[in-house]
Amino acid sequence: xxxxxxxxxxxxxxxxVDGEDVGWTQEVLTLERGTHRIDLGQPLNYTPSFRRMxxxxxxxxxxxxxxxxxx
Numbered sequence: 001x002x003x004x005x006x007x008x009x010x011x012x013x014x015x016x017v018d019g020e021d022v023g024w025t026q027e028v029l030t031l032e033r034g035t036h037r038i039d040l041g042q043p044l045n046y047t048p049s050f051r052r053m054x055x056x057x058x059x060x061x062x063x064x065x066x067x068x069x070x071x
Contacts, residue, residue, distance in 0.1 A: 001033045003055040004063035010070055013040045028063050031055055038066055047071045 007015045009025045016022065017036050023029045025040070039050035046068045058064050 003031050003033045004058045004060050005029050005031060005038070005055060005066050006063045007038065007040075007066045007068065009040060009046060009068045013046075015039075016041050025068075028060060040068055045071050 006028050007025045013025045014021055015025060016039050017031060033056055035054045037050055037052050040046050051066055055064055
């Protein structure tokens with residue numbers, strides 16, 4: 001089943017889910033339901049360095065928001 005997240009960061013960055021490039025910040029991304037490791041890759045100028053979260057019960061109109069801040 002598809003789930004949806006939107007990763008927020010102050011600049012456009014690639015988004016990695018479970019080590020794979022899946023898209024860009026500020027875009028709604030489609031994931032499989034379950035627990036995922038989300039990060040922004042290199043350079044590590046953001047905090048936290050990754051987020052591990054369970055993604056369930058989302059929809060395209062209301063994706064799960066994932067926030068990263070400049071370090």
